[in-house]
Amino acid sequence: MKTSPFRTLLWLGSALAATASVSLFAQEQDASAKPPRLVVGIVVDQMRYDYLTRFQGALGEGGFKRLMREGTQFRSMHYNYAPTGTGPGHAAIWSGAYPATSGISNNDFYDHQLGHEVYCVEDASVTPVGTDAEEGRRSPHRLLVTTVGDELKLATNNRAKVLAISLKDRASVLPGGHFADAAFWFDATTGRFVSSSHYLEELPYWVSDYNGSGRADALMHKPWVLRDEAATYTESLPDDNPFEEPFKGTAAPVFPHDLSAVTPDPREPFKPLATSPWGNVMVRELAQAALEHTDIGRDDTPDVLAVSFSATDYIGHRFSPTSLEVEDTYRRLDDDLAALLETIDATVGLEHTVVFLTSDHGVSFNSSFLRSRGMASARTLDKGAFLSGINAALAEHYSAVDTSTWVAELYKGQIVLDRRAIRVAGYDLEEVSEVLRDRLLEMDGVVDAMTAAELREGALQSGYRALLRRGAHRTRSGDVFAVFAPGSVFGYAHGGAGHSEPFSYDTHAPFLIAGPGIAAGAEVYERVAITQIAPTISALLKINEPAGAFEGPLPLFEP
Incomplete structure (x- = not known):
């Protein structure tokens, strides 16, 4: 690729900044000659790119800012297909394939060959593990391509370990791919993390121990209050505004939120956890347990850990991007990221690890909010x-x-x-x-x-x-x-927000990557595509790109 003079200056400035930056990710300079021991891919569901800049002033030094400081930030990463969604997004990130190729065209889609609508990861041929609920019948059998984890498994004769963890089944199953050792997701019926027989016959002890700790019950009774003083939340509308949807059974969408007071769905009594920061806490804690109680990342055969934080999506849909709830969620998620990075460093070592962070899609502002500001075309x-x-x-x-x-x-x-x-x-x-x-x-x-x-x-x-x-x-x-027209979204007439549109508020995603050989403090302004992530990670792992990937790697190493 030809490099423009501006781009050369950008990278020169980044390189100079990197020499002055202390990065644990890059302590071993010769590590770039061999693959990392571990790739940790973090997906934040429904994270608009501008949340990084809007909320940056309240972020600590150990989470988002650490990845920006010790790694490279791409400021113009976009989804290069539409519609966007959780299923298609996670498939694209980890396979590098467009939905036209991967077959994951939506979360739910009408399959003309079958003659009815299907869910992207449902599979009646497998049995639930850790639950009796139908939500345990999940597998990647509708994914028509391979993932980074699949190619790593093939390249290492199955020695590599591939684990995936999320609240949402599709946000775990699709990143894990066909050959993952395990994928775990949250069962809102029982308050447990579960899996299916596609991966294993029973839950490993560290998952069972977490399930048996009573953590879900405890968090259901933990009030969600603002993490910081209310006056510091300057990026949101007033707490009580007409563009949010209250929890069922509550009078108004305002703090504090008592999850135990939400009118429960008898089929999913633990579902309120997913619409609170505590859902992200549970995913982070299980990911930490995986790092502490397995040998993932402990030898020279590379491994993959896929972690998807889904509570941000549930909260964004209910409260919208202008809410105190969303702003508070990202402050708390920053704490979770900091804790997860510390655990990676303590167990595997950041100098042996590539960590990337992105989003599966963005989200529109509430249409009524846009009209209230004068955008008459938003519907x-x-x-x-x-x-x-x-x-x-x-x-x-x-x-x-x-x-x-x-x-x-x-x-x-x-x-x-x-x-x-x-x-x-x-x-x-x-x-x-x-x-x-x-x-x-x-x-x-x-x-x-x-x-x-x-x-x-x-x-x-x-x-x-x-x-x-x-x-x-x-x-x-x-x-x-x-x-x-931009800003027009199906539903959410009474508050909340939606996505799946082919415009920048849905396509523009953050992308941060840090690891051995990756420039610290660098910023790339060139427009790049989400389907370049999988080829990039494959190149770092020195393996074949996934079968459906047609884009080249990201420009990480240009001078």
């Missing part, structure tokens, strides 16, 4: 009303037949058509798709619409069309795509 989209408009358009155009079953599913702006029903009625799928596309373009709030065939077969796309093309799987995505 709160209603799925029912939108679906009624689509069905009415079909019924009007094809008045001679019953079209009521032609729309199989609607996910955000993706319209999934029942291809068999249309074929049986004697019509062509592409013709019906084009009719819908043209009608969509007449609807208020729709700024663009296209068919799946146009995305697949058209000339090289740019802008959001390029993102939609990479995100559209042939049998697991919509047949017609609608794009709405």
